[in-house]
Amino acid sequence: MKTNRQSRPSLLMLGLILVIVGLSGCATTTKHDPRDPWEGWNRGVQKFNDTLDDYVMKPISQGYQWITPSFVDRGITNFFSNVDDIGVIANDLLQFKLLQTGQDTGRFLVNTILGLGGFIDVASKLDLPKHNEDTDQTLGAWGIPSGPYLVLPFIGPSTPRGLIGLAGDTAANPINWISPAAIPYGVGTLKTVDMRADLLSATKIVDEASVDRYEFIRNAYFQQRNYLIHDGNPPLDDTLEEEMDLELEGLSSANGIAENTEQQANPQP
Template sequence: MENSRIIGGRLALVLIVAAGAAGCASDKVKQEGPEAGAPRTHVDSRDPWEEWNRGVQSFNDGLDDYFMKPVAKGYQWATPKFVDKGVTNFFSNVDDVSVIANDLLQFKLLQTGQDLGRFLVNSTIGMAGFIDVADKLDLPKHYEDFDQTLATWGVPSGPYLVLPVIGPGSPRGVVGFAGDTAANPINYITPASIPWGAGAGRFVDVRADMLSATKIADEASVDRYEFIRNAYFQQRNYLIHDGNPPLGEDFGGGEGVEMEFELQGIEDRANEAIEKEKAKPVSP
């Protein structure tokens, strides 16, 4: 149960930095780090495609500022809190199909039973997952994906890779994303407009849930790109090791310990901001 809380917190952090990439366009000059063409004093061996990645992150930032953030704000304004929560729960329940499959592929048999029970309870008593009944029955949410499965099989992640719209990742993560997409039962519903519409709705829902916390990544580091990269690798490491990564793991070019404390403090503020936003009364 405790590991699930830890991993959930790490996911909150990575969603902040990946879904929003945080910050207004006017703030980006001071956040982008080294100027274009300037020599870099430190090259991260995990990021040989840094020039490409920075360009794509800049594109994603602009897309978020001028499209996703306004759409998410409109969704949040128009959607009652209980409906918003229900939509989030529904997509989380759909995700449990992939979680169960990856439980089996990683030979986590006890967790497979827990997640199968969670899915059955929420799909029936929880009205297709809109109500998270399983959490009240001590069936916690787990986070397993095909990228983690490949990691447990010994497949290396490969270099850091930022993709348009999708955000931070790696070559292994791209394969993992494809596998999880194939495991999503919604994607087999016809006509094709239903899966596409569901995917767009989920993306907006996630972005709206992160609105209250997106400014935190801007406060995290002078070079936001490096912070997001390090946060991504640390989050994946936590997931792969079920919240208990090896001690002394290096997350950022020799800055592993400092990065851990920095992320923990930012994560705590992120979770506090999210909880405060959820506690606000619903506007009439």
């Protein structure tokens, strides 16, 4: 009988912990995100973009991936990455990252000259890693707030600051300076298809792993941007920190109640 008397408080403690964690989880999922005041609009636009992707972009990208040899696909991705390094270098300077400016300039020159215009990533083999800097990150590093979450037709997740950053990145891309305009449009279409093909497996993971796909993408967008702006060392979000403190307080309270219950059930002689 002693074993049964000891198991009841343990089950009670487990039950209390599960209830507290469950309630905190429910509160998190139903709570309106203050970063997303335009959620109604955003959900509608995401539904439009998802439909367009299902019926247009995904089939085209799958066909592109099927007919394109892997080394050609890799070369096209490398080429566009090399072109993007021009904007990376400019944003390095705007953020006063002088050492990184030198590294990215060297990377661009090596891949352009030795890598046949960037189709071969020679620089990575020479310990010149790829960095990711854009205008949105520069504005964030300057202290300009992102503004509310905004889903744009054909573009996807963004913010007002991200929209300005996109305009800056587009202007910094030398391919967009070429005339006639059909050339930039054609090259841009190829880049979009190539990027979408590279994300086919990631899309499948998102679809299978997320309960609310919209919420998953929104949170992932903010986390990724925050990660990039702080160079992989983002500060702990205040809201997340408060939720963690509440959960820890709840678990401590549950342990205290369980210990009191166990003491009453098993009084010391």
